Amino acid sequence: MAANMALPADNKETWNGGGIKPFGASYGKMMMWFFILSDALTFSGFLAAYGLTRFKFIDSWPIADEVFTHVPFIHGEFPMIYVAIMTFILIFSSVTMVLAVDAGHQMNKKKVTWYMFATIIGGIIFVGSQAWEWKTFIKGSYGAVKTTDGKILQFTKDGKQIALADFVTGERTDGVVQQTKKNGLWFEEGKAVPTYSVAQVINAYNANPDIQIRSELIDFSQKKKVILSREKGAEVLAKAKMVVEGADLKANEYGNTIFADFFFFITGFHGFHVLSGIVINIIIFFNVILGTYERRGHYEMVEKVGLYWHFVDLVWVFVFTFFYLV
Amino acid sequence: MAAHAHESNTKRIWIVFGILSIITLVEVYLGIIKPESLHLEGPGTSWLNWIFIILTLAKAYGIAWVFMHLEGEKKWFRRSIVWTAVFLIIYLVTLVLIEGDYLYDTLAPLIKW
Numbered sequence: 560m561a562a563n564m565a566l567p568a569d570n571k572e573t574w575n576g577g578g579i580k581p582f583g584a585s586y587g588k589m590m591m592w593f594f595i596l597s598d599a600l601t602f603s604g605f606l607a608a609y610g611l612t613r614f615k616f617i618d619s620w621p622i623a624d625e626v627f628t629h630v631p632f633i634h635g636e637f638p639m640i641y642v643a644i645m646t647f648i649l650i651f652s653s654v655t656m657v658l659a660v661d662a663g664h665q666m667n668k669k670k671v672t673w674y675m676f677a678t679i680i681g682g683i684i685f686v687g688s689q690a691w692e693w694k695t696f697i698k699g700s701y702g703a704v705k706t707t708d709g710k711i712l713q714f715t716k717d718g719k720q721i722a723l724a725d726f727v728t729g730e731r732t733d734g735v736v737q738q739t740k741k742n743g744l745w746f747e748e749g750k751a752v753p754t755y756s757v758a759q760v761i762n763a764y765n766a767n768p769d770i771q772i773r774s775e776l777i778d779f780s781q782k783k784k785v786i787l788s789r790e791k792g793a794e795v796l797a798k799a800k801m802v803v804e805g806a807d808l809k810a811n812e813y814g815n816t817i818f819a820d821f822f823f824f825i826t827g828f829h830g831f832h833v834l835s836g837i838v839i840n841i842i843i844f845f846n847v848i849l850g851t852y853e854r855r856g857h858y859e860m861v862e863k864v865g866l867y868w869h870f871v872d873l874v875w876v877f878v879f880t881f882f883y884l885v
Numbered sequence: 886m887a888a889h890a891h892e893s894n895t896k897r898i899w900i901v902f903g904i905l906s907i908i909t910l911v912e913v914y915l916g917i918i919k920p921e922s923l924h925l926e927g928p929g930t931s932w933l934n935w936i937f938i939i940l941t942l943a944k945a946y947g948i949a950w951v952f953m954h955l956e957g958e959k960k961w962f963r964r965s966i967v968w969t970a971v972f973l974i975i976y977l978v979t980l981v982l983i984e985g986d987y988l989y990d991t992l993a994p995l996i997k998w
Contacts, residue, residue, distance in 0.1 A: 578935060581962075582958065582959040582961060582962035583958075583959050583962070584959070584962055589962070592962075593966075594967050595966075596969060596970055597964050598972070599970050599974075600970065603973075603974045603978070604977065605976050607974075607978050607981045608981070610981060610982050611981045611982065611984060611985035611988070612977065612985065613914045613985070614985025614986050614988070614989055615983055615985045615988040615989050615992065616989070617985075617986075618989070619991060619996075624916075638917060639913050639916045639917050640914075641914075642914040643910075646909055647906065650895065650902065650906065650909070651902070652906050653948065653952055654898060654952075655900070656901045656952075657898050657951075657952045658895065658898060659956075661893055661895060662984045663896055664893075665893060665982045691930055705925065710998075723949075726997075740952060745948075774998060780925070782924060782925060785998075793911075795952050810919065828943060834887065864955075865952075865953075866953055867970060869949075869952045871952070872948060872952075873945055873949065873953075876941055876944050876945055877941060877945070879941075880912075880937050880938065880941040883913060883916070884916050884934075884937045885934045885937055885938070
């Protein structure tokens with residue numbers, strides 16, 4: 560590595576640690592590595608906390624394949640496909656980044672420019688995909704009922720989950736309307752009112768003998784959620800407290816509340832890293848165009864942001880495994 | 886590698902990209918079909934989960950060594966990063982997962998399904 564590190568042409572040594580290079584690494588690169596190390600430990604802390612919580616609720620944790628099943632523009636259930644595409648996008652943008660670094664070693668300004676550009680585009684596509692993933696997660700697709708003891712009850716027909724809209728009929732009849740700025744206090748907006756009331760759902764359940772309730776409990780011999788009998792279902796449904804559609808930080812239709820909290824927090828924190836990576840890449844991209852590094856005599860800055868960008872990819876590899884696969 | 890910093894490593898980069906892609910495809914394939922013999926049994930967690938974790942570590946190695954060019958750094962600089970992370974993460978994860986298991990053993994009997 561030492562070979563490609565020319566001395567700073569502008570003689571400003573302050574940000575270069577006075578030109579001293581322990582382990583043959585420049586000040587900036589070394590500090591980038593130690594920042595990455597600390598950031599890696601932060602992410603490990605989050606994923607370890609996720610692991611603890613999952614072990615704590617090991618017999619009732621949501622099954623990822625049943626939660627993340629959507630692909631844009633296509634109807635139907637395709638577990639894993641969409642996150643796999645996102646993973647490819649990020650790995651590919653990592654490749655263009657490393658190609659930019661490689662072109663930088665050859666002092667090829669034009670190539671560095673184009674590869675940086677491709678990397679930025681890849682990053683933007685990834686963040687956009689993540690936004691879509693969040694939108695789908697928040698909106699939900701089936702709806703469920705939450706009981707007074709905090710359990711989520713989903714509805715199934717012939718062993719497959721069905722949406723509330725598939726068997727609950729009619730409009731809300733209990734007269735509850737959403738509080739908006741127009742009909743309430745002008746500075747307050749109420750929480751969105753679910754499409755159906757609890758009483759409606761219970762009536763529809765009683766009226767449709769082929770509907771069964773799926774509990775959160777996992778049957779370990781099958782690794783599937785336990786589907787309750789009609790009688791048992793009516794019994795647990797009597798404790799229904801609210802209808803849940805989609806997800807927020809307080810309730811979600813997929814299962815345990817803290818599952819959605821971890822989803823928002825960990826993928827959100829990662830998405831924020833990608834976003835800041837894009838911003839930093841754009842800054843470096845313009846510096847490349849302006850010829851800053853050409854004049855400096857080396858493209859080490861591209862290498863340093865490259866390290867950060869690869870790290871973001873590295874974290875996603877782990878998030879992908881522990882959120883979607885395991 | 887370090888000695889040839891000016892040489893182009895483009896070919897190697899594409900090979901690593903190919904390997905990372907194949908690993909991802911294998912993961913996704915196994916995640917979709919979930920072979921029963923791997924999915925429902927195994928030590929601690931299922932065999933399938935062990936496969937996923939090992940493949941993930943293989944990908945992490947590929948990214949860190951080739952893309953982040955750790956292979957070209959001085960040995961002890963590399964170790965100051967990798968060993969620190971690996972030691973602390975293993976330590977944290979071990980303790981925290983044992984604790985999670987304990988919480989399950991303690992709390993699960995209190996939940997009525």
